[in-house]
Amino acid sequence: MLELHELCGGYGQAAVVRDVDFRIAAGETVALLGRNGTGKTTLLRTIFGLADRQGGTLSLAGRTVPPGRPELLARWGAALMPEDRGVFPSLTVAENLRLATRKGFVPAVDPREIFPLLTERHQQAAGTLSGGQKQQLGIARAIVSGQSLIVVDELTQGLQPSVVRDVLEALTGIAATGVAVVAVDQHAGLLLDRSHRAVVMEAGRVVFDGPSTPQTREELDRLLAVG
Structure with missing residues (x-):
């Protein structure tokens, strides 16, 4: 589905992500982990054209995405919920969802069933929501637009543990x-229990890419330990 080969990215001349090889298949779930500042968000921003791609190749479902053409990812069914949630503050909750919904696409899960506030506050301006409520709206937007690929940055940010479990x-x-x-x-938590694979970044590079199993937990705990 998504393939990266020797992908490098950053901001201007500053390289943050270096030589990342990564592949995720259709139907696969991957936990992308790492301590704060290890390059996770910059990797996502490079993939989706929000940071500068400085080298390497990127393809989605076998189709190459050239540098400077991030709109192709959206056209081909990829959705990103960025770290800042990506909602339009001046639009209502309903308008945010309507704008994100892919024409003719019905997601396997209706986000209104996960997040009751999408119905309860459908006429409320998104900018007046709390941080956790914006997080729910941002995830919902990714669900209604991600026909082939959904990427959620900082998934647990602002969410109660029970809501995190529902989302996962x-x-x-x-x-x-x-x-x-x-x-x-940043926190492995429930992600590893719900993922086929774990990918860990350190200093802009992938230092672990393997199955998320009890047998790999000791190594993952070591890589993710603070200090």
Whole structure:
């Protein structure tokens, strides 16, 4: 589904992400992990054209995405919920969802069933929502637009543990229909229990890419340890 080969990216001449090789198949869930400042967000921003691609190749479903053409990812069904949630503050909750919804696409999970506030506050301006409520709206926008790939940055940000579990269960169900899912967070927590693979970054490079199993937890705990 999504393939990166020797991808390098950053801002201007500053390289943050270096020589990243990464592949996620249709229907696969990947936990992208790492301590703060290890390059996770910059990797996502490079993929989606929000940071400068300085080298390497990127393809989605076998189709090459040239540098400077990030709109192709959206056209081909990839959706990113960025670290800042990506909602339009002056639009209502309903308008945000309507703008994000892919024409003719019905997601496997209705985000209104996960997040009741999408119905309860549908006429409220998104900019007046709390941080956790904006997080729910941002994830919902990714669900209604991500026909082939959903990427959620800082998934647990502002969410109660019970809501995190509901979101992960929903994303697991969506992945079962063939959508590739990447969930990013500083904290491994429940992500590893719900993911097929774990990818860990350190200093802008991938230092672990393997199955998320009890057998790999000791190594993952070592890589993610603070200090």
